[in-house]
Amino acid sequence: xxxPPGLTDLDAVLERATLGHTVAGASVCxxxxxxxxxxxxxxxxxxxxxxxxxxxxxxxxxxxIVVATVACQLVAEGKLALDAPVASxxxxxxxxxxxxxxxxxxxxxxxxxxxxxxxxxxxSLTELLGxxxxxxxxxxxxxxxxxxxxxxxxxGQLIEKLTGLSWMEAAQRAILRPxxxxxxxxxxxxxxxxxxxxxxxxxxxxxxxWPPVGPLFGPAGATMHATAVDTARLVLACxxxxxxxxxxxxxxxxxxxxxxxxxxxxxxxxxFRGWGLGWALPVAGPSRSVEHIGGTSAFIHVEAxxxxxxxxxxxxxxxWAFGEEVLREALGYHRPALPTGPGPAYADRYVGxxxxxxxxxxxxxxxxxxxxxxxxxxxxxxxxxxxEDDSFWADFGAxxxxxxxxxxxxxxxxxxxxxxxxxxxVS
Numbered sequence: 359x360x361x362p363p364g365l366t367d368l369d370a371v372l373e374r375a376t377l378g379h380t381v382a383g384a385s386v387c388x389x390x391x392x393x394x395x396x397x398x399x400x401x402x403x404x405x406x407x408x409x410x411x412x413x414x415x416x417x418x419x420x421x422x423i424v425v426a427t428v429a430c431q432l433v434a435e436g437k438l439a440l441d442a443p444v445a446s447x448x449x450x451x452x453x454x455x456x457x458x459x460x461x462x463x464x465x466x467x468x469x470x471x472x473x474x475x476x477x478x479x480x481x482s483l484t485e486l487l488g489x490x491x492x493x494x495x496x497x498x499x500x501x502x503x504x505x506x507x508x509x510x511x512x513x514g515q516l517i518e519k520l521t522g523l524s525w526m527e528a529a530q531r532a533i534l535r536p537x538x539x540x541x542x543x544x545x546x547x548x549x550x551x552x553x554x555x556x557x558x559x560x561x562x563x564x565x566x567x568w569p570p571v572g573p574l575f576g577p578a579g580a581t582m583h584a585t586a587v588d589t590a591r592l593v594l595a596c597x598x599x600x601x602x603x604x605x606x607x608x609x610x611x612x613x614x615x616x617x618x619x620x621x622x623x624x625x626x627x628x629x630f631r632g633w634g635l636g637w638a639l640p641v642a643g644p645s646r647s648v649e650h651i652g653g654t655s656a657f658i659h660v661e662a663x664x665x666x667x668x669x670x671x672x673x674x675x676x677x678w679a680f681g682e683e684v685l686r687e688a689l690g691y692h693r694p695a696l697p698t699g700p701g702p703a704y705a706d707r708y709v710g711x712x713x714x715x716x717x718x719x720x721x722x723x724x725x726x727x728x729x730x731x732x733x734x735x736x737x738x739x740x741x742x743x744x745x746e747d748d749s750f751w752a753d754f755g756a757x758x759x760x761x762x763x764x765x766x767x768x769x770x771x772x773x774x775x776x777x778x779x780x781x782x783x784v785s
Contacts, residue, residue: 368396371687379680382554382562383409384672385586388688389594389665395587401673402552403562412585414541414550415671416567418652419579420589422510425525426467426616426636427596427607428517428532433463434612437520440464447519448512450483454490460499463516466509467635468620472499473508475716475779477571477578483515486574489715496714496780503621503633504780507578514577525577536605537595542584544576550583551673553655562674568653579652586669589658594667597637597648597660617646617662624775625749625762626697642694654735654756657681675735675756696751699744705729707748708763712774712781719776731761734777752776
């Protein structure tokens, strides 16, 4: 396909990616020896305001990469030990008893702290940690991976205690200003891209991409905005430990520690094989490739060895899937075939309700023998597709995810891992 006159190759990639998605607006930047940007669509449907390279988008959980890099700078400077308990610095953790006292920085960075994920109206860390008491905890500290916004709220407080600055000013001083990231702000600025959700008729309408929360959740991704070009430059600097002009942000040994596997995803993963320190490690791709998502609207991909970074920022719910399509088109990757297993032998092993403080799902057997699961995003049912053993996958539209069952007792699963979170059986 030839690029139409006046369009760059990245413009053509973006145009092709829109064909399979319901798109409001998107801004993309690819750094690969040169820096190329492209944009498509509107800041807000129903208006004439187009997205352009200067449009600010919410970064969501991509913010966690910045927080993780600041924390790892403190490790490299000898101010924070990865494997020492942090409750002496964040005393609110003592409200969890022995579990809170065992949590380390490595656990927080790799989502293995056992802190229950939450995204709610909590106004203080003590209130937020109340979601991790007793049976609500997804796992014991260090036991395994379960994505936790709560853990990054704790990391933000840890950074503030060690630096004497707000986590935002610490990020500006340690990462953003040295890397020349001038567009980043920590509020919802006027003129930024407006979020959209699918209406009842399937059309996009303005709405919150994720539930609004207070400033407590800033380090987990509640407030940070930036342009696509600054986002690409930012995540490339975080993944390589160096700014584009050669300034060192992290020593090489610390970069290596961030990019290696610390926490495997349970079961048979689809997209991410596990987590490093802050970074998601993709199932496929070149060595030292890392990624992250922001809700389901933002997607970043970095190849640290090659100096390649891709930032795809959108204002619609399918931004992650859209971003992966841009990645395949722009860098020539192939979508792996989704696995198909022989089907589960005993559906009753999996049927039931599973929940965490963040969301719940229901698994049931249809009359024709299919297993169905409700979407954590919409509550609608969709098929569970078998992979192998007790591992499945499900397509929730904006979210395509593995579904893995474990901890069987009397022939029934006690926990389920889906959408990066561990859920416990509640019925």
